[in-house]
Amino acid sequence: MTIDTETQVNPSADLPEDAHQLTAKLRHAAVEALPPQKLMPDRQPAYVASWIYVFGILTVSALAVVILTGIVLAIFGPNWWHVSTVGLFFNSLHLWSVEVFFFCMVVHLWGKFFMAAWRGRRRATWVSGVIAFVISVATAFTGYLSQQNFDSQWISTQAKDGINSTGAGAIMNVTNFGQMIMWHIVLLPLVVGILVGGHILLVRLRGVVPPFAPPDQLAIEVKQGVPADTAATAASEVQA
Amino acid sequence: MQTLSAVMVHVVGSLINLDHPGHYINWGFIQISVANLTVIILMVIVFILAILIPFHRPGGGGDR
Numbered sequence: 001m002t003i004d005t006e007t008q009v010n011p012s013a014d015l016p017e018d019a020h021q022l023t024a025k026l027r028h029a030a031v032e033a034l035p036p037q038k039l040m041p042d043r044q045p046a047y048v049a050s051w052i053y054v055f056g057i058l059t060v061s062a063l064a065v066v067i068l069t070g071i072v073l074a075i076f077g078p079n080w081w082h083v084s085t086v087g088l089f090f091n092s093l094h095l096w097s098v099e100v101f102f103f104c105m106v107v108h109l110w111g112k113f114f115m116a117a118w119r120g121r122r123r124a125t126w127v128s129g130v131i132a133f134v135i136s137v138a139t140a141f142t143g144y145l146s147q148q149n150f151d152s153q154w155i156s157t158q159a160k161d162g163i164n165s166t167g168a169g170a171i172m173n174v175t176n177f178g179q180m181i182m183w184h185i186v187l188l189p190l191v192v193g194i195l196v197g198g199h200i201l202l203v204r205l206r207g208v209v210p211p212f213a214p215p216d217q218l219a220i221e222v223k224q225g226v227p228a229d230t231a232a233t234a235a236s237e238v239q240a
Numbered sequence: 241m242q243t244l245s246a247v248m249v250h251v252v253g254s255l256i257n258l259d260h261p262g263h264y265i266n267w268g269f270i271q272i273s274v275a276n277l278t279v280i281i282l283m284v285i286v287f288i289l290a291i292l293i294p295f296h297r298p299g300g301g302g303d304r
Contacts, residue, residue, distance in 0.1 A: 050291070051291070
């Protein structure tokens with residue numbers, strides 16, 4: 001039996017001569033960073049057994065319903081969602097799933113803020129979540145402008161002065177339904193989707209942030225020369 | 241079926257009547273609708289409950 005040294009260097013390449021290719025290198029880097037077991041783990045750390053850790057996935061679940069109902073609304077259009085009973089039902093599903101999405105996202109945000117979720121090299125996870133939150137608010141606002149009713153007309157005329165005062169009125173006309181619907185169903189959902197996807201990958205990469213360790217446990221660890229972040233993580237896992 | 245839906249509309253509609261202009265609370269320069277304040281209070285309550293209510297852990301300690 002011969003040992004293939006090239007595939008040992010880059011085991012994700014099917015053939016040794018392909019090991020230098022960009023696809024093989026990218027695949028290798030991706031699998032190295034996030035192996036399948038880490039990407040979709042069967043078990044979570046013991047400290048995750050708390051209701052406050054549930055609100056992240058609840059937010060993602062609500063977002064899935066938002067996207068699915070949005071696709072149905074996009075297929076049939078305003079006449080359907082305003083007139084048909086089924087259309088009204090999907091219109092309501094879209095609205096209420098957005099309400100649940102923001103409700104869960106805010107509780108998730110509070111939970112992560114008070115446990116300082118940026119600890120342990122998780123700054124990018126925190127920042128991506130914050131930006132996703134802000135872009136989601138903009139997406140919701142353009143949704144209000146895309147209802148095609150008197151409510152959206154009223155909101156657009158009220159928002160116009162505000163947008164103009166920021167100087168963005170030249171490129172973003174909130175009274176232009178065509179522009180707002182495109183922002184609402186194409187541009188902003190794309191950005192939210194990319195940010196949420198990246199946010200979830202970062203959570204998998206860095207792990208779920210542990211709660212703070214009890215002060216006495218933390219003091220012992222820090223006294224022993226363990227960096228505060230590591231000490232807090234280790235103490236929380238021991239405690240759990 | 242129509243009777244049932246009419247009854248449902250009456251029952252559900254009688255719980256919270258939304259067929260009126262929004263109510264607002266004013267406190268100095270702060271103005272907030274009752275609906276928004278209700279949602280914020282609900283979020284605070286859910287946040288506190290999520291911390292206090294124990295999570296069911298099948299099989300006890302260790303990784304789950």
